[in-house]
Amino acid sequence: MIKFDNITKSYRSGKVKIKALDDVSLAIKQGEFVLLNGPSGSGKTTFLNITGCLTRITSGRIWLADREISHFPDHFLSAIRREKFGFIFQQFNLISGYTTWENVSIPLLPMGVSDKMRKKRAMNLLEELNLETRADFYANELSGGEQQRAAVARALINDPEIILADEPLSNIDSENAKTVIAVLEKLKTKGKTIIISFHDSQPLITKLIDRTVYFDSGRIS
Amino acid sequence: MFPLPLWERVRVRGIQMIINNLIVTYLVCSFISLFIGLVAAFNGFYVWKKWDINSQADEQYLLEKRVYLLITILSVGFFLRLLMAPLWFFTMHSMIISIPGAMCLAGVHNANAPLSYIASALKLVLPALYGYWLILNFLDRQSEIQPFMKQKLLFIAPVGILILLEAIIDTSFFFSNPPRQVSCCTSLFDVPRENIPSMVSQSTWIWVIVFYMLILFILLTILYLFIIQKRSEYSGHGWWFENKMVMVSETLVTTFAFAVFILALHTKISPLFLGLPFHHCIFCLCQEVWDTLIFFVMIFIGLTLFIIYFWVVCSENYKNVNPIFSNNMVKLLKWSGFMLAGGLAVLSIHMVIAV
Numbered sequence: 001m002i003k004f005d006n007i008t009k010s011y012r013s014g015k016v017k018i019k020a021l022d023d024v025s026l027a028i029k030q031g032e033f034v035l036l037n038g039p040s041g042s043g044k045t046t047f048l049n050i051t052g053c054l055t056r057i058t059s060g061r062i063w064l065a066d067r068e069i070s071h072f073p074d075h076f077l078s079a080i081r082r083e084k085f086g087f088i089f090q091q092f093n094l095i096s097g098y099t100t101w102e103n104v105s106i107p108l109l110p111m112g113v114s115d116k117m118r119k120k121r122a123m124n125l126l127e128e129l130n131l132e133t134r135a136d137f138y139a140n141e142l143s144g145g146e147q148q149r150a151a152v153a154r155a156l157i158n159d160p161e162i163i164l165a166d167e168p169l170s171n172i173d174s175e176n177a178k179t180v181i182a183v184l185e186k187l188k189t190k191g192k193t194i195i196i197s198f199h200d201s202q203p204l205i206t207k208l209i210d211r212t213v214y215f216d217s218g219r220i221s
Numbered sequence: 222m223f224p225l226p227l228w229e230r231v232r233v234r235g236i237q238m239i240i241n242n243l244i245v246t247y248l249v250c251s252f253i254s255l256f257i258g259l260v261a262a263f264n265g266f267y268v269w270k271k272w273d274i275n276s277q278a279d280e281q282y283l284l285e286k287r288v289y290l291l292i293t294i295l296s297v298g299f300f301l302r303l304l305m306a307p308l309w310f311f312t313m314h315s316m317i318i319s320i321p322g323a324m325c326l327a328g329v330h331n332a333n334a335p336l337s338y339i340a341s342a343l344k345l346v347l348p349a350l351y352g353y354w355l356i357l358n359f360l361d362r363q364s365e366i367q368p369f370m371k372q373k374l375l376f377i378a379p380v381g382i383l384i385l386l387e388a389i390i391d392t393s394f395f396f397s398n399p400p401r402q403v404s405c406c407t408s409l410f411d412v413p414r415e416n417i418p419s420m421v422s423q424s425t426w427i428w429v430i431v432f433y434m435l436i437l438f439i440l441l442t443i444l445y446l447f448i449i450q451k452r453s454e455y456s457g458h459g460w461w462f463e464n465k466m467v468m469v470s471e472t473l474v475t476t477f478a479f480a481v482f483i484l485a486l487h488t489k490i491s492p493l494f495l496g497l498p499f500h501h502c503i504f505c506l507c508q509e510v511w512d513t514l515i516f517f518v519m520i521f522i523g524l525t526l527f528i529i530y531f532w533v534v535c536s537e538n539y540k541n542v543n544p545i546f547s548n549n550m551v552k553l554l555k556w557s558g559f560m561l562a563g564g565l566a567v568l569s570i571h572m573v574i575a576v
Contacts, residue, residue, distance in 0.1 A: 012279070012558075056277065056279075056282050057277060058277060059277055070277065071274060071275065071277075071365070071366075072365050073285055073362075073365065074285055074286075074289070074368060075289075075362060076365050164460075
């Protein structure tokens with residue numbers, strides 16, 4: 001379970017202080033599929049980044065599986081990120097100089113997994129996402145939909161407990177979106193916790209959602 | 222005037238100095254080491270002043286990033302120190318031909334004593350201090366509350382000062398080598414002097430026996446601590462934890478053991494291994510009997526790790542985090558015992574053969 005207790009996050013832009021999140025409290029149970037909804041700039045991405053230990057909070061407390069992680073040093077947070085979370089970004093964030101399977105297997109590198117095993121696990125996932133024929137293509141040689149599927153595979157390679165997806169269907173066509181949704185559905189049946197953000201309504205995933213959380217100006221409305 | 226090429230001894234603004242490739246290399250390493258040490262000491266002190274583990278301010282996060290930078294540069298500094306210790310002695314060795322009267326490192330040291338002896342001692346002390354810092358840092362990173370953070374940050378300052386002192390001494394040593402005839406080991410160590418007790422200057426087994434007794438005592442202590450810590454399943458609190466008196470006494474005993482080791486080498490082991498009954502030079506011993514370096518380094522590392530063990534477990538906050546660290550502390554004890562026993566074995570085998 002992940003629990004957020006009165007968290008705030010402020011950024012400083014020059015002399016202006018911007019509150020991206022303001023006194024947010026939320027508890028997400030294991031296996032829950034949570035949709036974060038709200039207009040652009042409402043704090044969804046900041047909340048996702050905080051959940052995934054990518055950004056520190058300004059105040060408040062966070063618990064992950066009964067451990068308070070708000071004060072953890074960065075190398076502890078890196079380990080948590082590596083073992084517990086899978087990230088799917090809106091812009092895919094693949095590395096263009098690497099092939100598809102290399103991109104997918106990157107999260108296994110700091111875990112010391114051998115090259116052979118990394119490739120094997122990457123190929124299994126690529127097969128599941130119908131990308132096995134693109135395994136040796138460089139990331140910039142893939143279409144938008146293929147890139148997002150590769151990004152999904154990368155998020156799943158370390159078998160994370162929690163999957164965080166920031167507008168994962170925004171830059172892909174409906175066919176590719178269906179493939180991604182099918183993967184998310186499968187993950188839900190496996191009992192994974194999924195937190196997904198969209199700025200608009202997404203009828204394709206409505207049946208999967210357990211709870212919708214609305215963000216507005218950094219607060220849960 | 223001197224039997225050496227002109228380029229080796231140069232005069233800069235009236236100051237005599239010896240220069241060769243090794244000296245230049247050493248001075249460059251020394252400069253880099255000084256730079257690393259001072260940057261680390263400055264940053265360490267800055268972070269120490271502002272560190273607040275409970276703070277969630279952005280500044281705290283920036284301080285944490287500085288600590289990661291510190292760890293990186295101090296790790297580089299440690300490996301540089303490891304390189305600089307043998308380089309220093311090689312450099313000193315390369316100066317033998319440039320110093321009239323010098324036949325081994327004793328003569329080179331004597332050309333500018335006591336600076337040279339202090340500089341050589343620092344070559345052993347500084348890697349040991351760096352080692353302590355790295356071990357403390359390794360343990361600190363195992364716990365999310367980072368209990369040794371303030372301690373390790375503050376510890377960099379004296380290390381930085383020592384490196385600065387060392388750089389000044391090294392530079393003074395190289396840059397002010399007076400062109401005079403020096404005495405070497407034969408006249409320094411072999412001829413008994415009235416003001417030095419015979420127990421320290423002549424061949425005697427006393428120090429070898431005291432050394433063996435001390436090392437056996439330390440090995441038995443290691444065994445005792447090892448068994449107690451293993452038995453307590455890492456949850457028990459050793460009576461010696463967080464006890465400053467134990468730390469001070471143990472440091473004194475271990476330092477005394479090392480001093481006795483040097484005396485044993487000087488009084489009996491050198492003449493015995495060199496096969497020259499009246500020659501007491503440790504420098505000649507290290508140059509001519511290669512296994513001396515093995516047991517010397519092993520015993521030095523063993524004693525250093527033994528001191529470090531107590532410096533860690535006697536620190537404040539150790540009890541609170543004991544279960545996380547104990548496994549590593551037992552490993553440290555094991556390595557200390559292994560190094561001491563190994564060094565002692567090499568020394569003993571050679572001694573049996575020599576006798």
